[in-house]
Amino acid sequence: MTLHAYRTHTCGQLRATDVGQEVRLSGWIHRTREHANVLFIDLRDHYGVTQVIVETGSELFKLVDPLGPESVITVTGTVSARAPETLNDKLPTGEIEIFPTAIAVQSSAESLPLPVFGDIDYPEEVRLKNRYLDLRRERIHKNILLRSNVIASLRRRMIEQGFTEFQTPILTASSPEGARDYLVPSRVHPGKFYALPQAPQMFKQLLMVAGFDKYFQIAPCFRDEDARADRSPGEFYQLDFEMSYVTQDDVFAAIEPVLHGVFEEFADWEGKGRSVSPLPFKRIPYRESMLKYGSDKPDLRNPLLVTDVSDFFKGSGFGRFASIVEGGDVVRAVPAPNTHEKSRKFFDDMNSWAQSEGFPGLGYATQKDGVFGGPIANNHGQDGMKAIAEAMGLGPNDGIFFAAGKESQAAKLAGLARTRAAEQLELIDKSRFEFCWIVDFPMFEYDEEAKKVDFSHNPFSMPQGELEALESKDPLDILAWQYDIVCNGVELSSGAIRNHRPDIMYKAFEIAGYSQAEVDTNFAGMINAFKFGAPPHGGSAPGVDRIVMLLADEPNIREVILFPMNQKAEDLMMNAPSEVSAKQLKELHIRLAVAPGAGPAKAE
RNA sequence: GCGGGUGUAGCUCAGUUGGUUAGAGUAUCGGCCUGUCACGCCGAGGGUCGCGGGUUCGAGUCCCGUCACUCGCGCCA
Numbered sequence: 001m002t003l004h005a006y007r008t009h010t011c012g013q014l015r016a017t018d019v020g021q022e023v024r025l026s027g028w029i030h031r032t033r034e035h036a037n038v039l040f041i042d043l044r045d046h047y048g049v050t051q052v053i054v055e056t057g058s059e060l061f062k063l064v065d066p067l068g069p070e071s072v073i074t075v076t077g078t079v080s081a082r083a084p085e086t087l088n089d090k091l092p093t094g095e096i097e098i099f100p101t102a103i104a105v106q107s108s109a110e111s112l113p114l115p116v117f118g119d120i121d122y123p124e125e126v127r128l129k130n131r132y133l134d135l136r137r138e139r140i141h142k143n144i145l146l147r148s149n150v151i152a153s154l155r156r157r158m159i160e161q162g163f164t165e166f167q168t169p170i171l172t173a174s175s176p177e178g179a180r181d182y183l184v185p186s187r188v189h190p191g192k193f194y195a196l197p198q199a200p201q202m203f204k205q206l207l208m209v210a211g212f213d214k215y216f217q218i219a220p221c222f223r224d225e226d227a228r229a230d231r232s233p234g235e236f237y238q239l240d241f242e243m244s245y246v247t248q249d250d251v252f253a254a255i256e257p258v259l260h261g262v263f264e265e266f267a268d269w270e271g272k273g274r275s276v277s278p279l280p281f282k283r284i285p286y287r288e289s290m291l292k293y294g295s296d297k298p299d300l301r302n303p304l305l306v307t308d309v310s311d312f313f314k315g316s317g318f319g320r321f322a323s324i325v326e327g328g329d330v331v332r333a334v335p336a337p338n339t340h341e342k343s344r345k346f347f348d349d350m351n352s353w354a355q356s357e358g359f360p361g362l363g364y365a366t367q368k369d370g371v372f373g374g375p376i377a378n379n380h381g382q383d384g385m386k387a388i389a390e391a392m393g394l395g396p397n398d399g400i401f402f403a404a405g406k407e408s409q410a411a412k413l414a415g416l417a418r419t420r421a422a423e424q425l426e427l428i429d430k431s432r433f434e435f436c437w438i439v440d441f442p443m444f445e446y447d448e449e450a451k452k453v454d455f456s457h458n459p460f461s462m463p464q465g466e467l468e469a470l471e472s473k474d475p476l477d478i479l480a481w482q483y484d485i486v487c488n489g490v491e492l493s494s495g496a497i498r499n500h501r502p503d504i505m506y507k508a509f510e511i512a513g514y515s516q517a518e519v520d521t522n523f524a525g526m527i528n529a530f531k532f533g534a535p536p537h538g539g540s541a542p543g544v545d546r547i548v549m550l551l552a553d554e555p556n557i558r559e560v561i562l563f564p565m566n567q568k569a570e571d572l573m574m575n576a577p578s579e580v581s582a583k584q585l586k587e588l589h590i591r592l593a594v595a596p597g598a599g600p601a602k603a604e
Numbered sequence: 605g606c607g608g609g610u611g612u613a614g615c616u617c618a619g620u621u622g623g624u625u626a627g628a629g630u631a632u633c634g635g636c637c638u639g640u641c642a643c644g645c646c647g648a649g650g651g652u653c654g655c656g657g658g659u660u661c662g663a664g665u666c667c668c669g670u671c672a673c674u675c676g677c678g679c680c681a
Contacts, residue, residue: 122615
């Protein structure tokens with residue numbers, strides 16, 4: 001019998017029942033342990049690790065000994081049962097080992113810039129530069145597999161829900177709204193550019209106009225914006241979907257089982273044993289969310305709720321808050337449960353943290369056995385404080401943090417303080433996935449910088465009340481059929497019931513200060529399509545990378561992406577972006593304003 | 605664009621008030637060890653303390669600038 005050239009089994013496959021078989025394994029030298037008479041080799045592949053034993057002094061030892069870790073070898077030999085005292089129950093293959101009769105060196109590895117064995121942290125720069133080595137490491141290797149399995153599950157679930165997968169263009173037109181585009185110069189059309197899609201937004205709406213009814217795609221999206229821990233620069237993937245003849249409730253009903261199902265499926269990944277909030281997901285109006293959680297992406301695992309306590313400070317002895325409230329601004333309160341034993345430093349640190357975040361400060365009141373302390377309590381009085389505590393539903397040992405100022409600023413600070421207080425007091429249950437919808441986003445907002453009304457979210461959303469609302473209501477009071485889905489404080493997706501009517505579209509853009517001609521120019525493809533019979537439609541686009549990040553329990557999105565760019569949107573492994581040849585530029589009719597090799601352009 | 609953090613051996617880190625020849629673990633290399641599986645024991649090599657400037661008799665340590673990575677703000681319809 002001849003064996004396969006490289007392997008008859010994988011390195012994770014052999015068991016006691018295979019003892020006596022002649023086998024061939026290939027893999028990387030994961031780790032070696034040299035003993036008096038024998039060399040132990042942990043041979044690793046994608047599937048697992050098998051122990052190979054070579055006797056020191058043998059010909060095979062002379063072949064294998066000089067090889068460094070991560071060299072690739074092929075081992076041929078008979079499966080041996082391990083002696084009872086040498087069984088390793090930590091390894092699935094720990095009942096057996098291989099004494100090779102032949103070893104072939106497939107690839108000898110030089111000394112490594114990044115060890116594969118072990119799970120200690122390495123500098124991001126080194127990891128990204130040598131990503132193929134980093135990806136061999138157990139933790140990220142598993143993350144990437146999880147990602148693949150999550151995507152397969154999403155795809156299967158969408159198809160089961162009756163959605164059809166389509167591919168939309170990658171080279172498309174620049175759109176004036178939204179994020180900065182990545183531009184691609186046209187060779188054929190001097191001076192003209194394609195743009196990479198920020199999302200297949202218009203294409204998916206056009207698919208509805210084209211009558212396809214239920215679309216989805218694991219869609220690449222490109223946005224030239226700066227990175228965050230949960231935002232990979234440049235490109236990311238969305239589970240993009242759209243459906244026709246639907247209300248907001250229909251969209252929720254279609255996607256909730258998909259998301260709930262995929263989170264349930266992977267909640268116990270790596271034995272993490274987490275639970276998922278039951279269906280249907282909670283719905284929270286935007287304004288309520290901003291009040292109670294100080295955020296439009298609340299972490300519902302956090303039990304603390306913000307309360308507006310402005311009214312309590314009207315005419316208060318604490319003059320600062322009294323004048324803030326009398327000036328039309330607000331005071332928001334965040335509970336600090338069971339902090340009666342906390343030092344003054346705990347409260348002062350929260351205040352300096354707020355200042356470091358750019359806020360004037362975070363007020364506080366301590367409470368022990370129903371007695372309030374701190375400067376605010378001293379001036380506001382015990383009775384006044386009791387009234388506040390009662391309104392907040394506090395116990396006798398719960399302190400309070402106060403965020404005061406303009407409503408938007410106070411809400412934001414209260415939200416950040418809510419998160420920070422819960423983290424400091426360890427109140428967040430990490431074993432849960434808590435989903436909610438944020439609904440009823442405002443259609444418009446006042447842009448303080450431009451001094452005009454502008455779209456607050458997506459200009460293609462249908463206003464609630466449709467044309468009549470646009471014509472009769474204060475624009476800032478109009479709500480949109482616009483919604484976000486949030487899990488554990490992470491915004492997974494934004495979506496909307498779209499505005500499919502040209503008349504309503506023109507009116508909405510008019511309120512935001514755009515003429516009909518501008519709409520016709522910038523959104524020609526879509527507005528024209530809507531003139532020839534367009535179905536009411538809506539959808540959403542949950543972020544795939546963020547879903548995987550939550551399931552993998554990673555704080556950083558790069559841990560679930562194969563080849564991510566760094567914070568400055570550079571691919572350190574492939575050296576992108578890079579300079580191109582003069583010939584390439586000439587073909588594209590481009591002359592650089594920066595001298596080649598001059599480095600990044602500096603602002604004056 | 606702005607703010608915070610970090611930067612000391614290949615890697616993870618320590619380094620006192622500014623004071624002798626900058627240390628530990630790990631990795632590497634050599635030796636020892638009848639079975640390890642994070643093996644163990646002994647030994648060795650390995651440093652422009654990110655870079656530049658300044659203060660000082662003397663700087664890893666203090667000051668200024670700069671670079672890299674990262675977290676956040678702005679930005680992300």
